[in-house]
Amino acid sequence: MNAELLLEAERRGILPPAQQDMLAEARRRGLIGAAPEEPGMLQQIGRQAGLAGRYAIEGAGNLLGIAADPIGQTIDYLAPRNHDLSSLVTGEAPRYQRTGESASQLADWIGLPKPEGSLEEGIGNASRALVGTGLMMGGGLAAGAPQMAAQPLSQAASTLTGSAAQEIAKARGATEGEQTLAALAGGLGPSVAAAAxxxxxxxxxxxxxxxxxxxxxxxxxxxxxxxxxxxxxxxxxxxxxxxxxxxxxxxxxxxxxxxxxxxQADQIGDAVRANADGLAVNANPAAAGRAIERGIAGPGGFVERFKSQARDLYDRVDQFMPGDTQVPLRATQSFFARVSTPTKGAEATSALLANPKLSAIGNALDEDMKSALAAGGQSGQLPYEAVKQLRTRVGEMIANAGLVSDVPRGELKQLYGALSQDIRNQAARDPKAFAATNRAENYYRAGMDRLERVEAVVDRAGGPEKVFQAALSGTREGASTLHGVMQSLKPEEAKIVTSAVVRRLGSANPSAQNELGDAFSTESFLTNWNKLSGAAKQVLFDRMGPTFRNDLDQIAKATSNVRDGSMVFRNPAGTAxxxxxxxxxxxxxxxxxxxxxxxxxxxxxxxxxxxxxxxxxxxxxxxxxxxxxxxxxxxxxxxxxxxxxxxxxxxxxxxxxxxxxxxxxxxxx
Known part of the structure; x- marks a missing residue:
């Protein structure tokens, strides 16, 4: 290949790699001069500024040619040729010159650089087209036709894609007609995308x-x-x-x-925390555990209130049954006889298994009945006041059995039931006394059932956090323990527990937590919400105000929606x-x-x-x-x-x- 052609191709940046090697070898042998030095930064900046000026002039010329060129070409075609001096030299009559070509000549006359290489030529084509588009939109606005600039981004994108498509077609040897079709198709691309x-x-x-x-x-x-x-x-x-x-x-x-x-996750977390703070500010498992302990076994707690209310109800029986009324203790004596009688065939072993405290209570009761008989009473009977006090003492032993128990709770309950049966049998002789006795016993029975459910909670070792966890045990299947706990607490104490539960629902997993440990996760909230049974939700939330449960239901609905459409929010690492x-x-x-x-x-x-x-x-x-x-x-x-x-x-x-x-x-x- 001719050396001049190689150098020109190198200058324009279109020299193939194989011929680049050929040119380098020729330089090494001294057959061709060294490659020109790279221009400095200021020269490059000046060149790019000059190219921008050329593109602006040529773009304006192309835009003007849209209207002027068809008229000029038509006149040139119809008008007779003028055989002036130029025609004598060239042998041809002068033809109409397009405004775009005139604009290029103007840029040459000014001394503006020309684009070199396919990259600069491609950029030049796109830039000229953009200049024309911008001038057309500006002219439309100036002429009172704002629709010509209604969608500047779409129009600019169409210009770029159309010009680029034409350039690609030209580089592949397409005819002018094919280049025009390529430009049209490329320009329609953004419009088609917008339509879609x-x-x-x-x-x-x-x-x-x-x-x-x-x-x-x-x-x-x-x-x-x-x-x-x-x-x-x-x-x-x-x-x-x-x-x-x-x-x-x-x-x-x-x-x-x-x-x-x-x-969105932060805002939902704020709403959840606001609901929790509305009940108790900054409640946590430790605070909730302490509230449970205080509410059940502390001063003024459930156990103390239960005992006081039971005494009051039993005292109302006194209005219909005087204290000196003799009460036969048939059921009570039968109970002591049963627990003290050795098992036949294992007399020695069963004697050792018998509870000494219970045996001592039975022996003391026998002594009391003998004393009552000696004082003029009847065999096997004690005054109602004495029987009532005995039953009260047994009831207190049952209530405290979770902490100190010399006698198994089961046997104490049997003794309590035997004493109650004896009192009921005597009260049955008076309808009013019988009704008062039933009310007292029903309350006591329900209270004891609740106490059995909550004693395992307050006796839990490991601190208040373990108490809180014990209270929530089994809430996936039901809420028997939780119901007993919440029913035993005062409203303020119950609010602390509910607040701690709500706050914990959305706590993010440890791997996703922040330094403060309060990061919220919609996924964790929904998972923990669904782990709560319907009964547990009713116990925890339905007592907390007319809208509290509904608000949490709505938050759960929103988080469920987020999860169902969470393809948008998945891949937290952002790798994809x-x-x-x-x-x-x-x-x-x-x-x-x-x-x-x-x-x-x-x-x-x-x-x-x-x-x-x-x-x-x-x-x-x-x-x-x-x-x-x-x-x-x-x-x-x-x-x-x-x-x-x-x-x-x-x-x-x-x-x-x-x-x-x-x-x-x-x-x-």
Missing amino acids: GGAALRGAVRGGEQSRQAMQSTIDAFQTAGTTPTVGQATEGRTAQALESLLARVPGSAGVMAKFAGK GAATQATTAATAVTALLSGHYGAAAGIVAGVAAANLSARLMTNPTFVRWLARQTTVPVHALPSQVSVLANMAERGSDPDLTDAAQLFGNQGVQ
């Missing part, structure tokens, strides 16, 4: 999978949860959710979706999104450097479209507007687009402005 986006949004506008009422109910649930839903969450539509999942992983929108997901963005950026740079400007422009336009889509999908005002469109007749939708535009203007919301333009220009059907 408009169609997708129109589908969202028409609702589809949820009625307006259902969408509004979802929006209300998120509002109660202190946040707002995305379009996919509000409609619960598969198409919208799939789009959001895609947007969460592509450049331009991944950051928008991730930021919204984090903000990061990989996609890195690949996209690398592809765009590669396409640009390799001269595939159409592909590069398409990638840039796609990133911008994804960003706008993500902003719309997470825009609260747009979601609320969308909810109102599901039942709007088709013929009324254009007016609703105007409503959206007004909302955008009042709220100075550029996202809504873009959405209104998209709907308005594409047509909402």
Whole structure:
């Protein structure tokens, strides 16, 4: 190949690698001079500024030629040739020169640099086209035709893709007609994409999978949860959710979706904490455990209140049964005889197994009955007042059996039941005494049942946190222990327990916790919420005010919605999104450097479209507007687009402005 051609190709940056090696070898042998030195930074800056000026002049010339060239060419074709001096020299009559060519000559006359290499030529073509587009939009605004600049981003994208498509076709040897078709197809690309986006949004506008009422109910649930839903969450539509999942992983929108997901989780966490603080500020398992211990076994606690109330009820029996009324102790004597009689065939062993404290109580009772008989009483009887006091003492022993127990609780309960049976038998002779006795015994029986359920809680070793955990044991299947605990507490103590439970529902796993340990997780909240049985939720939340349970139900509904559509918010490490963005950026740079400007422009336009889509999908005002469109007749939708535009203007919301333009220009059907 001719050395001059090689050098020219090298200067323009189009020399193939094999010929680059050939040129380097020729230089090494001294056959060709050394490669020119690289220009300095100031020279490069000056060159790029000069190229920008050339592109501006040529772009303006091309725009002027749209109107001037057809007229000039027609006149040139019809008019007779003027045989002047130039025709004598060249042998041809002068022809009409296009304004674009004239503009290039003007740039040459000024001394502006020319583009060299495929990269600069491609950039030049796109820049000239953009200059023309910008001048056309500006002229339209100046002439009172704002529709010519209605969608500047879309028009600019069409210009870039059209110019790049033409350049690619030209580089591949296409004819001028084929280049024109390529430019037309490339320019239509952004419009087709916008139309497709408009169609997708129109589908969202028409609702589809949820009625307006259902969408509004979802929006209300998120509002109660202190946040707002995305379009996919509000409609619960598969198409919208799939789009959001895609947007969460592509450049331009991944950051928008991730930021919204984090903000949404924080807002729901704030709402949960606000509900918990409304009952008791900063309640935690330790505080709840101490409240349980104090509420059950502390001064003024359940055990103390139970004993006092039981005494009061039994004292009311005294109104109908005088203290000196003789009460036969047949059931009580039968009980002591049964527990003190040795087992036949194992007399020695059973004697050792007998509780000495219980045997001593039986012997003392026999002595008391003998003394009563000697004082003029009847055999096997004691005064009602004495029997009542004995039963009270036995009842106190039962209540304290969880802490100190010399006699097994089961045998104490049998003794208590025997004494009660003897009193009941005597009270049955008077209907009023019998009714008062039944009330007292029913209360005592229910209190003892509750005490049995909660004693294992307050006696739990390991501190108040273990007490709290014991109180919540079994809440997945039911709430018998928890019910006994909560019924035994005062309202303020019960609120501390409920507050601690609510606050713990959304506590993030240790691997996702922050340094303060208060990080909230919607996934943890929903998982723990579903672990609570219906009975447990009723015990914990239904007593805490008229709206407390409903608010938590709404928060649970919102978190369930987040999880069902959580493809958007999955992959917390962000590896998929990061990989996609890195690949996209690398592809765009590669396409640009390799001269595939159409592909590069398409990638840039796609990133911008994804960003706008993500902003719309997470825009609260747009979601609320969308909810109102599901039942709007088709013929009324254009007016609703105007409503959206007004909302955008009042709220100075550029996202809504873009959405209104998209709907308005594409047509909402």
